[in-house]
Amino acid sequence: EVQLVQSGAEVKKPGESLKISCKGSGYSFTSYWIGWVRQMPGKGLEWMGIIYPRDSDTRYSPSFQGQVTISADKSISTAYLQWSSLKASDTAMYYCARHPGYGTQPDYWGQGTLVTVSS
Amino acid sequence: QSVLTQPPSASGTPGQRVTISCSGSSSNIGSNTVNWYQQLPGTAPKLLIYSNNQRPSGVPDRFSGSKSGTSASLAISGLQSEDEADYYCAAWDDSLMGVVFGGGTKLTVL
Numbered sequence: 001e002v003q004l005v006q007s008g009a010e011v012k013k014p015g016e017s018l019k020i021s022c023k024g025s026g027y028s029f030t031s032y033w034i035g036w037v038r039q040m041p042g043k044g045l046e047w048m049g050i051i052y053p054r055d056s057d058t059r060y061s062p063s064f065q066g067q068v069t070i071s072a073d074k075s076i077s078t079a080y081l082q083w084s085s086l087k088a089s090d091t092a093m094y095y096c097a098r099h100p101g102y103g104t105q106p107d108y109w110g111q112g113t114l115v116t117v118s119s
Numbered sequence: 120q121s122v123l124t125q126p127p128s129a130s131g132t133p134g135q136r137v138t139i140s141c142s143g144s145s146s147n148i149g150s151n152t153v154n155w156y157q158q159l160p161g162t163a164p165k166l167l168i169y170s171n172n173q174r175p176s177g178v179p180d181r182f183s184g185s186k187s188g189t190s191a192s193l194a195i196s197g198l199q200s201e202d203e204a205d206y207y208c209a210a211w212d213d214s215l216m217g218v219v220f221g222g223g224t225k226l227t228v229l
Contacts (some may be wrong), residue, residue, distance in 0.1 A: 044222045045220040047218040097229050103151070103211050104211060105209045106164075108163050108166070110163065
């Protein structure tokens with residue numbers, strides 16, 4: 001069974017750094033892309049970018065380029081999304097999702113990680 | 120403003136058939152396949168339809184998808200109360216080099 005299990009909810013202050021994780025199981029982690037999707041409170045889905053864990057090839061949505069960093073550690077089947085300096089506007093639910101290939105949409109999704117940034 | 124356009128809301132009574140539209144352009148729906156996702160309240164999105172009209176295992180055949188040109192639609196027949204959710208369309212966009220989503224349609228079962 002394909003599973004993507006994300007790290008728990010985080011509460012941070014503006015300016016702090018953060019790295020959240022997404023661990024894949026039940027499939028060959030290095031054969032699929034992993035993407036990240038943001039959902040701000042009461043809003044729709046926004047695609048942030050994807051990474052191919054086999055070689056760490058990473059692509060970003062223009063809207064998120066330079067704002068976040070996507071990485072992966074294939075040895076532990078885990079992908080990451082990180083911020084160097086959080087803003088209140090980063091408050092959102094973040095989902096990781098598996099992509100069957102580059103140029104495709106997600107199929108399996110993680111349960112989500114709620115990030116709250118507040119002073 | 121989302122790249123793909125969906126109506127913000129839709130509604131129907133139990134047993135009815137409802138359709139949700141998704142409009143795009145030549146760089147996304149016009150040249151790539153469409154997926155549909157169902158997001159029940161407080162949960163992660165779930166794949167409902169892939170490759171325009173294919174249902175993953177476990178998705179009831181009450182759900183169907185279609186695509187024509189730069190538009191797609193999701194149809195739900197025999198509406199049930201548990202279908203009350205947000206529905207999103209998505210496609211790869213060749214110009215933006217990424218996935219684009221519709222703004223989502225909130226389905227209410229009256």
